[in-house]
Structure formats: C-alpha cells, structure tokens
Amino acid sequence: MPRRVDHDERRRHLTAALLRIASTRGLQAVSMREVAAEAGVSLRVVQYYFTDKRTLMESGIAELAARLDRRVRERAGALGTGLPPRTVLEVVLGAILPTDEDSRADQLAWTAYYAAGLTAPAEAVDGRYAPDALERWLTGVLARAVEAGDVPADIDPRIEVVGLLALTNGLVSSVLGRQRDVDDALRVVRYRLDRLFGPTAD
Amino acid sequence: MPRRVDHDERRRHLTAALLRIASTRGLQAVSMREVAAEAGVSLRVVQYYFTDKRTLMESGIAELAARLDRRVRERAGALGTGLPPRTVLEVVLGAILPTDEDSRADQLAWTAYYAAGLTAPAEAVDGRYAPDALERWLTGVLARAVEAGDVPADIDPRIEVVGLLALTNGLVSSVLGRQRDVDDALRVVRYRLDRLFGPTAD
DNA sequence: GGGATCGGGATACAGTCGTACCACAGGAAT
DNA sequence: ATTCCTGTGGTACGACTGTATCCCGATCCC
Known part of the structure; x- marks a missing residue:
C-alpha cells in the first residue's frame, strides 16, 4: 500500500469526518470508531494520526474556527x-x-x-475564534x-457592536433551532442597522 | 424503613441532582449511576422513580423550563x-x-x-419553554x-422584541462563557432600551 | 395473622468506549 | 540483500453505560 503518506491531508480528511x-x-456521537467508519478507514488509522481522542477533538474545533473565520474574512475581503x-x-x-447547508452544519458543530466547553473549562473554546478581534474591528x-x-x-460604538454581535449570535441560535429561518434573521439584522444608520439611503 | 413515600418529592430530589x-x-457526565451518587441513593432508586434514562432526562428539561419560566414570571409579577x-x-x-449562581447553573444546563436538542431532533427542546409566549407578551x-x-x-414592535430577545440570548451565551460579566451584559441591554425609549428620564 | 404490595439493595449482562498491543506489508536506507 | 521504519489491520482489555433480574424488609388490606 501507499508508502509515504501526506499526513496533513489524512488528518484533514478525518477531521472533516x-x-x-x-x-x-452531535458531539456525544463522536467516537474514534465512528470517525473511522465515517471516513472509511479502520480504527487504527484514526489512532495513528490522532494519538488521543483529545487531540482529535482539538483538531475538530481548530478546523471549525478556521472555517468560520474564513467565511467572515472571505466575504469581507471580496x-x-x-x-x-x-x-x-x-x-x-x-x-x-447560517445561510447555506455548509455554514449551518458548521454552526451546529460550533454550538x-x-x-x-462551558462545562469542561479545561478544553474550553477559549480565544481560538477570537471574537474579540472581530469586535475590535x-x-x-x-x-x-x-x-x-x-x-x-x-452612540457608543463599542456597545453598539457588542450588541450587534450578541444579537447575531442569538439569531444564529434561533435559526439553528428552526424557530426562525435565515431570511427572518437577516431582516432583524437589517432592521437594526436601518435604525442605527437612519433612513435607508438604499 | 419509611413505608409510604412521596414520589413527587423523591423525583424532584433526583431531578435536582x-x-x-x-x-x-455537562450533560455527557449525566448517567444513572452519577445521578444516584449525587443524590445519595442507589442506582435502583433512580431506576425505580424514572424507569428510563429518557424519562430522567425529560424530567430534567421540564424542571429547567419551569425554573426559567418562574424566574421571569416572578420578577415581572413582583x-x-x-x-x-x-x-x-x-x-x-x-x-x-444569569445574575446569580443559581440562574447561571440553570442557564448552563439549559444551554x-x-x-x-439541535442534533437529536426527536428529543428537541421544542415549545416547552415557549419563548413565543414571551415574545408575544x-x-x-x-x-x-x-x-x-x-x-x-x-418602529416595528415585533421586530424590536425579536431583536431584544436575541440580543439577550446572545449576551447570556457570552456571560456563560465568561467573555463578559453580567453587569456588562445588563449595560448593553439598558443601552439598547435607552436608545429605543429616547433620552432616559431616569 | 397472612398475603400482597411497595420501596429499594445487590448483582448481572450485553454493549460501547478509549487505549494498548501485536503482527506485518512494503518501500527506504545501507 | 538485509535492515529499518512507516502505515495499517486485528484484537484485546478494563472501564463504563443502560437495563433487567432477583431478592427481601416493611407496611397495608382483609
């Protein structure tokens, strides 16, 4: 079988699974065996590329943080x-x-x-995603x-932004729970911005 | 040994545990044995008063919904x-x-x-807490x-309220994650209300 | 007083989990 | 050609899980 293997590529594949x-x-359905099955490899392979379950889980949240960050950065940069x-x-x-299925899935996993992390301070989400940076920007x-x-x-720009971010997070949560759909959520955000920036000169 | 036992009282005790x-x-640390230990009883007792684990868990969320609802209702009623x-x-x-330790604990469990529930639609939170009722009120x-x-x-009262509730939920989440303390969160809420109701006639 | 029923102690069972270990195929290095 | 190392299959172990079963002391009904 293939000799020299691209470890990073392997790990990305497993992390995606x-x-x-x-x-x-859900997170409680994640076991090493399940990940192996989902990725179509044997348990041993998961063990090999992530020695620990802890390591595996950390890889998951790192990838997630990167994805969410990338999504914001891409749209802003575009x-x-x-x-x-x-x-x-x-x-x-x-x-x-969460506007499409991919971002919805990521936000579900993120949640x-x-x-x-809230009830396991050791492996908390911490500053990985660094919403502070977003807040400052x-x-x-x-x-x-x-x-x-x-x-x-x-107005107080700082408090306005904190409020907008908290509002958005709250909307994300309700969209994930299907109490509201994305369009409604977007409407609420736009409404807030309209009130903040005065009559829309759209 | 005590003969006739108050089942409801027993169940409340176990649910609290x-x-x-x-x-x-965290929820993944909840097992029948752990609940028994926390409540100071034997595994059999937990089995006796809640035949299933599912039943046990449902009792937990029901109690939680009742507590959160009561908290809002009490303060408003007072x-x-x-x-x-x-x-x-x-x-x-x-x-x-989450202003005190109790409400913080409840919000943690609620979260x-x-x-x-987001990844196990069957046992979703559903309309138990009925935030819709709050929204309408x-x-x-x-x-x-x-x-x-x-x-x-x-202004659009409906969208304003949806926004305020989402804002509050977002703040709850950040308070639980210790990215912000309760006083900051309260400040953000008051700020929004100040902007909504015009110059504070405090 | 004698069942019957209630409340609960103890233990067993089958399954799943993370982890560890052994074996081995096959290219790399010498 | 031999040795070594990398990647992987298979399997085993101990801990934990939800659930089921067996048992018995105590109280109630008659």
Whole structure:
C-alpha cells in the first residue's frame, strides 16, 4: 500500500469526518470508531494520526474556527476596502448567520463545541475564534462612521457592536433551532442597522 | 424503613441532582449511576422513580423550563401591573440573564440541553419553554408604548422584541462563557432600551 | 395473622468506549 | 540483500453505560 503518506491531508480528511458526525448526530456521537467508519478507514488509522481522542477533538474545533473565520474574512475581503460602514456591518454579520447547508452544519458543530466547553473549562473554546478581534474591528468601523456623520454622534460604538454581535449570535441560535429561518434573521439584522444608520439611503 | 413515600418529592430530589451534574460537569457526565451518587441513593432508586434514562432526562428539561419560566414570571409579577413599558422590558430581559449562581447553573444546563436538542431532533427542546409566549407578551407591551408615544412611532414592535430577545440570548451565551460579566451584559441591554425609549428620564 | 404490595439493595449482562498491543506489508536506507 | 521504519489491520482489555433480574424488609388490606 501507499508508502509515504501526506499526513496533513489524512488528518484533514478525518477531521472533516468528525465534523460531519458532530453536526448531524452531535458531539456525544463522536467516537474514534465512528470517525473511522465515517471516513472509511479502520480504527487504527484514526489512532495513528490522532494519538488521543483529545487531540482529535482539538483538531475538530481548530478546523471549525478556521472555517468560520474564513467565511467572515472571505466575504469581507471580496468587497474590497472603502465600503460604507453600514455595508461592512451587514456583510460581516450576515456571514455569521447560517445561510447555506455548509455554514449551518458548521454552526451546529460550533454550538456543540461551545456548549461542551462551558462545562469542561479545561478544553474550553477559549480565544481560538477570537471574537474579540472581530469586535475590535467592527468597533473601529463604526467609530469611523460616527466621525463621518453617518450615524448619530451620541452612540457608543463599542456597545453598539457588542450588541450587534450578541444579537447575531442569538439569531444564529434561533435559526439553528428552526424557530426562525435565515431570511427572518437577516431582516432583524437589517432592521437594526436601518435604525442605527437612519433612513435607508438604499 | 419509611413505608409510604412521596414520589413527587423523591423525583424532584433526583431531578435536582441531575441538574446539578448537568450544570457543573455537562450533560455527557449525566448517567444513572452519577445521578444516584449525587443524590445519595442507589442506582435502583433512580431506576425505580424514572424507569428510563429518557424519562430522567425529560424530567430534567421540564424542571429547567419551569425554573426559567418562574424566574421571569416572578420578577415581572413582583412589580404588579401598570408599570412603564421600559421597566417591564428591562426587568424581563434582566430576569433572563444569569445574575446569580443559581440562574447561571440553570442557564448552563439549559444551554447543554438546547445544544443536545439541535442534533437529536426527536428529543428537541421544542415549545416547552415557549419563548413565543414571551415574545408575544413583550410585543404587546411595546405596541402599547408606541400608542402612548413613549417610543418612536415608526418602529416595528415585533421586530424590536425579536431583536431584544436575541440580543439577550446572545449576551447570556457570552456571560456563560465568561467573555463578559453580567453587569456588562445588563449595560448593553439598558443601552439598547435607552436608545429605543429616547433620552432616559431616569 | 397472612398475603400482597411497595420501596429499594445487590448483582448481572450485553454493549460501547478509549487505549494498548501485536503482527506485518512494503518501500527506504545501507 | 538485509535492515529499518512507516502505515495499517486485528484484537484485546478494563472501564463504563443502560437495563433487567432477583431478592427481601416493611407496611397495608382483609
């Protein structure tokens, strides 16, 4: 059989299998054997590329964080710089919402990891995804909007952004739970932005 | 040995033990044996009062829903009727945030159940907690505030309330994850209400 | 007083889990 | 050509799981 093997490629394959299980059957359905079966390999292979289950799980959350981060970064980057702040906010917040099946699956897995981390501080989600960075970035964007007069001068950019991010997270949760669909969630976000930026000059 | 036993009391005791485990060590740490140990009884007793594990778990989420509901209802009720809408909203949303150790524990358990329900549709959280009822109630409150002129006439009470509830849920999540403390979260909620109700006539 | 029933102690069973270990095929290095 | 190392199949072990079964002390009904 194949001699020299690309370990990274192998690991990505297994990690993808792990996340597929996590997003469809939950984190408690993730066992080394299940991952092996999902990836179409033997248990030994999973053991070989991830010595521990802990290592395996960490690989899962790392990949997840990378995916979510990439999704936001891609959409923001695809629009270039110099966009109106209102557009930046809408695009970034919209990128967080689970708009297609892939992002829905990732957000499901992310939620599972987050919940697990809440009651297992050791393996917490921590600053992996670094929402703080996002928070700081958007706060800067909004602060510039204040200076430009796009937005009432008496707002607090920091608290506005914290609120917008919390709002979006809350909407994600309700979309995942199917209490609301994505379009409704987007409508709520746009409504908030409309009220923040005044009458829409759309 | 005690002969006739209060089954409901027994079940409440066991359910409390279950929730204690769920909120500290997570839902995956909940086994019949662990619940028995936490409650100081034998495995057989847990089996006796909850034939299934499924039954046990359902008792847990039912109790949780009752607690969260009671918390909101108590605080709102303690203030009587005829309060200004702004106060009602602040009190109700504040009652959702985990302000003390008990409510924090309950929200942790709730989050665990919610996450589990997302990937196990069969035993989903469903309409148990009925946030829809809350949503409708608050929408009515806000609609009356519009009529009374306490609030800009061009707002959409329904979307405002959906946004406020999503915001609060998002804040709960970040408070549980210790990215923010409760006071910060309360500040964000009050800030939003200030912007909604205009200059605070505090 | 004698069943019958309730409450619960003890233990067993089959399954799944993470992990460890042994064996071995086959290219790499010498 | 021999040796060594890498990748993988198979399997075993001990811990834990939910569930089932057997048993018995105590109280209630008659």
